[in-house]
Amino acid sequence: MQARSALFDLYGDYLRPRGGRAPVAALVKLLAPLGIAAPAVRTAVSRMVRQGWLHPLRLGSGPGYLLTPKAARRLDEASARIYRTGRSGWDGRFDLVLLGAPLPRREAQRLAFLGYGMLDDRAWVAPRAAEEVDAVLTGTGVTYERFSAGHAAGSPGAAHVVGRAWNLEEIGKAYEEFVAAQRPAVTAITARSSDEEAYAARFQLVHAWRSFLFRDPQLPASLLPPRWPGVGAASFFDRHAARLRPAADRFVERCLASASRNGRVGFSDT
Structure with missing residues (x-):
């Protein structure tokens, strides 16, 4: 387990409900049972600060780190899905996204996180629309169109779409x-x-x-x-x-x- 990934899990599962902040000493203690050494923790924390996920602050017990608003939102999204393991219903329609160009790797991963599968490098599909898609795609500069799509009579059907995308x-x-x-x-x-x-x-x-x-x-x-x-x-x-x-x-x-x-x-x- 990499230190950076473990820190995301630690903040999302345990520290977010406790205010999203912790002293450095606590981060080291909490990752030690996973075999992650203190130098790796500190290196990962510094990287997450540079990337805008953590914000340094001075706690009464010494230096610590607080989740940024961006990180808090992302972790809340993940937590809602991690602990909502039931399957929801479906209205029979897909959300179809057609792109003017292939997505960069990071944005493609973000669409996958939101539940979209790739039909080809310029077409993505999901069984339900995710509100965040527009924000993700607008930031790339890639032109796109979105449709709510069903099946015409005689078409291969939903199973064919699912088989192509996942x-x-x-x-x-x-x-x-x-x-x-x-x-x-x-x-x-x-x-x-x-x-x-x-x-x-x-x-x-x-x-x-x-x-x-x-x-x-x-x-x-x-x-x-x-x-x-x-x-x-x-x-x-x-x-x-x-x-x-x-x-x-x-x-x-x-x-x-x-x-x-x-x-x-x-x-x-x-």
């Missing part, structure tokens, strides 16, 4: 691999496990699940194959993320309190 076999296999990879770690956490162990297992679980934000467009059930592996994977994630949350929260609170307490002592002694 590799459901690959996504389904990824869900099966997610459960197989995460099951040993999360089921090993019992009432006898430490809060730190629960926190580390839950952090890895959420980190692995977050990758599906870019892979799974959250298609409605009517567009999915029978016995879709994503349903079982979502149930597995919901169950264990909720079960491990209390212990993980206790560990986070202890790390924040310890960093604050030690920081105040160190500050007053200088």
